[in-house]
Amino acid sequence: LLLSAVFMEFLFRGIIPNLFKNNLAKFLISTGLFSISLLPFDKNTILSAFLIGSFLYLICWFSHSLFPSIIAHFIIMSNFSLSNISLFFIFFLLIMFTFLKTFQLDKNDTNQEAN
Numbered sequence: 485l486l487l488s489a490v491f492m493e494f495l496f497r498g499i500i501p502n503l504f505k506n507n508l509a510k511f512l513i514s515t516g517l518f519s520i521s522l523l524p525f526d527k528n529t530i531l532s533a534f535l536i537g538s539f540l541y542l543i544c545w546f547s548h549s550l551f552p553s554i555i556a557h558f559i560i561m562s563n564f565s566l567s568n569i570s571l572f573f574i575f576f577l578l579i580m581f582t583f584l585k586t587f588q589l590d591k592n593d594t595n596q597e598a599n
Contacts, residue, residue: 489557492518496537497544497553515541536560547581 496518501510518540519533544553555577 486558489554489561492521493540493544493550493554493557496521497541498550501541511538511541543577549581552577552581 496514500514500517504510504513515534515537518537519530522529522533540553540557543556544550547553
């Protein structure tokens with residue numbers, strides 16, 4: 485499960501979005517390809533996969549890292565019956581990584597101003 489999460493996130497949140505310049509194209513194409521990559525091909529599977537893919541894309545976009553989306557993907561795949569706990573944990577990770585990135589950016593800006 486972990487290797488699958490790493491591979492899928494690397495492909496759908498790392499490689500594919502970087503092929504495009506337009507942010508909307510990055511989102512729609514990578515999330516759309518993610519949703520049709522899951523079997524079986526039926527309306528409900530594709531719709532739920534698109535929603536999950538959108539959520540994972542936003543985690544990656546806000547955190548500027550694949551690591552939180554890999555963790556979230558792994559949790560969703562392994563504990564889907566515990567989705568409420570998983571979603572709480574995913575939101576916690578998203579907030580934590582966003583806070584750390586913001587703090588790091590603020591620290592870099594402060595260092596540049598001092599120089």
